[in-house]
Amino acid sequence: MRPATTNVKTLKIDGRDLSGRQEETILEVARQNGIFIPRLCEMEGLTDVGACRMCLVEIKGQNRLLPACVTAVEEGMEVTTDSERLQNYRRMILELLFTERNHVCSVCVSNGHCEMQMLAQRLGITHVHFPYRYPKEEVDASHDRFVIDHNRCILCTRCVRVCDEIEGAHTWDITGRGIDAQVITDLNEPWGSSETCTGCGKCVHVCPTGALFEKGRSVAEMLKRRQFLPYLTMMREENE
C-alpha cells in the first residue's frame, strides 16, 4: 500500500475530471482512464525519454505543445489530447519517420502488427508529403536467433532501455548524432559476437517496428509479446 500522504493531483483530460499521483505523467493517467494518446518511444515499465514526440498534447494556458510521456500531472491542468493542430503535428512526425529509412510495409515481418503502421492508419496517412531518403542501411543477421534490420529502426531506444534497465545487459546503445545516429551492439560489433547479450529476446519484443525480429519469420509473421514487461516490473516492485 502507498502511504496516505501520497500527493494527488486533479486535472482535466479532454474535459473529463481525473486524478493522478504527483509523479505520474499525463500519458500514464490518460492510459489508466482509457484515453488514447499516440506514442512510439514510451513503454510501460521503461524510463521515459521523450524521443519521438508522437505524444504531444495541448495544455490550456500554454502555447507550447508538451510531450505527455515526460510531463508530470499538475493540479488544475487542462489537457487536450486530440485536435486538428495535434493531428497535423503527429502526421508530420510520422511522415518524417517514414521518409528517414526504408519502411516497406508490404514486405515487412511486422506488417499488420507494427506500432508505427497502426498509428499511421489511425491518423489516416495514405501518402507522404516529403521526399524519401532511401538510405542504404545494414541488416545484421549474425545472431543465432534474432535479426536487426536498421532500415526499419526509428531510434526510439526501447531496445537500449529494456536491455539495460530490465535485462541488465546493456548490449545496445546509440552511436553518432542526428541523421547518422544508429543503434549498435557493444563496440559496434556484429550482434552475434556480442559478449554481453544473453539472448533473452526482450529487445525484439519491445521494438515497435519490424527492425528487430526473430529468425525464421516471414512477411507479417512477427507477433510481438509485450505482456512480460509490466509483469516483470510488478513482480520486482513487490519484492522490493
Added chain:
Amino acid sequence: MITLTSLPLAEADQEFLDKVIAQRGGRPGALLGILGKAQDHQPRKFLPRETLEYIAAKTDTPLARIFSVVTFYALFNLEPQGKNTICICRGTACHTRGSRELLESLMFKLGFHDPDDEMADKISLNTNDGKYTIRTVACFGQCALAPVVEVNHEVYGHMNEQTLQRELEHLGRETAKK
C-alpha cells in the same frame, strides 16, 4: 560504418589508465575525462579498441555506452592521427571566401579523391603514410579572417592556395627531418 583500430595495451599504459581511473573514477561525468586523458596519452592521439575495452572493464561501463560516447563527441579519434593536422573552416564566412576550393585542392594533393568525402559536413581523413590529418570545423570564431585554416594548432587567416601549398611543403620537409 565506424570500425575500431586494434592496438594492444602495454603494461605501462595500463598503469597510466589505472592511475587516471583511480583519480577520477566514480564521479559523475568521469568517463569523458578518462577517455580524454587516454587519448592524450596515446602518441597517435586516438583510442584503440583495447583501450576502450580496458576502460569499460575498469569503470564498469557497458561497451555499447563507451562506443556511444566516443562517437557522439567529435573530440575523440578512433583512428591514429597524422603527425600534422590541417583543419579547414567550413563555416559560412569561410565558405563564401573560398574554403571549399582550399579543401578540395588540399584533399587532392594529399591523395583523397572521393567526392562523397568533400560533401560530408564533418571531415576527418588520415593519409596512409601517417603524416597528415585533414579536418573541418564549423567555425573557428575568427570569421573576419576568413578563410581560416589551422595548421598544427596555429591559426592562419586569409589563407589562399599558394600559402597553403607553401605550408604543406614546409611540413613535408619538417616531417622528413624527424
